[in-house]
Amino acid sequence: MISGAFSVARQAVQLGYLPRMLIVQTSGSAMGQIYVPFTNWTLYLAVMALVLGFQSSSSLAAAYGIAVTGTMMIDTILIAFVMVLLWRWHWLVVALVAGGFLMVDLAFFSANAIKIPQGGWFPLAIGLVSFTVLTTWKRGRQLLFRKMAELSVPLKAFLGSIGSDIPRPPTTAVFLTSNREGVPAALLHNLAHNRVLHARVVLVTVVTAEIPVVDAADRLALTDLGKGFHRLIIQYGFMEQPNIPAAIQQCAALGLELDLMTTSFFVSREIIIPSLQPGMALWRERLFKQMSKNAHSATEFFQIPSNRVVELGTQVEI
Structure with missing residues (x-):
């Protein structure tokens, strides 16, 4: 169970349902x-609280019954989605097969429902808290990305505005961005404050595919944007650990050779400001802000050398 919890946590992080967390590879x-x-x-x-709260195994019987029958019911619903979306079974076959199992699961769950006041509420409460955390982070990231996209400058217009008066030292800058269209906020801040634009600029976006492992041939997608700009899309499966420096070194096979010793990585850190704007309840925005503050550093998560990183903060009101 513990090992499975580790795997599920990593997959939730990769799929965007939890903030970045420290993940240690033990093999x-x-x-x-x-x-x-x-x-x-x-x-x-959680286990210590459970032991102190229920005191004995017999007191846990009601909680255990709700947890097991609830899991059986959820598994049946999930396999029904797999039958329809992945296996492409006819809806009538799905209704007969999954419906039969669901009737049995509902009967077991209903029989245990009378034990909810005696302790069955505990797994339901844990499920509700977990669901709230997962959906709050997912929804908060969607609102954040939407806001960042609204504030970003179209890349085509930005490239057209670059003049010969801007100093461009012969070095490489890598900007991490979740937006595949506009100009990263870190790039705009760097240009506004430092009045410099590197000779080669690589806009890197990490995408998590909904498969465990991405083939090496599909890992990188490199586009030459002109004027020394490149856009690099790096794909990882939800069971893989991202490693941006390793991926960048593989760009040599695509015609872009980068020396990590002369490359600077620019990371934008968004500072969340909760507001009454439509999108999410205020208490959920505050929860999202707290989760964002406690998220693991992007530098360590993407395995970027800390001595090559420049981090720039951006305040975003959601």
Whole structure:
């Protein structure tokens, strides 16, 4: 269960349902052998609270019954989605097969529902908290990306405005951005404050595919934008650990050779400001802000050398 919790936590991070967390690879040969400190400590504290609260195994019977029957019901619903979306079964077959299992699961769950006041509320409460955290982070990131896209400058217009009066030292700058269209906020801040634009600029976007592992041939997509600008899309599966420096070194096969010793990585850190704007309840925006503050550093998460990183902050009101 503990090992599975580590894997699920990493997949949730990769799919954008949890903030970045420290993930320690414990094996040099097995990719799936990982350790997630935050998940481990959370499990420890939850188990201790459970033991102190319920005192004995017999008192846990009601909570256990709701947890097991609820899991069975959820699994049936999920397999129904797999039948329809992945296996492309006819809806009538899905209704007969999944419906039959669901009727049995509902019968078991309903029989245990009378035990909710005696302790069955606990797994339901844990599920509600987990669902709230996951959906708040996902929705908050969507609002943040939308706001950043509104504030960004179209790349084509930006490239057209670059004149010969801007100093361009013979070095390389890599800007991490989640927006594949506009100009990264870190680039605009660097140009506005330092009045300099590197000779080669690489706009890097990391995309998590909805598959465990991405083939090496599909890992990189490089586009020459002109005037020394390149856009690099790096794809990872949700079971993979991103490594941007390693991916950048592979760009030599695509015609773009980069020396990491002369390359600077620019990372934009968004400072969330909750507001009454439409999109999400204020208490959820505050929760999202707190989660964002406690997120693991992008530098460490993407395995970027800390001595090559420049971090620029941006305040964003959602």
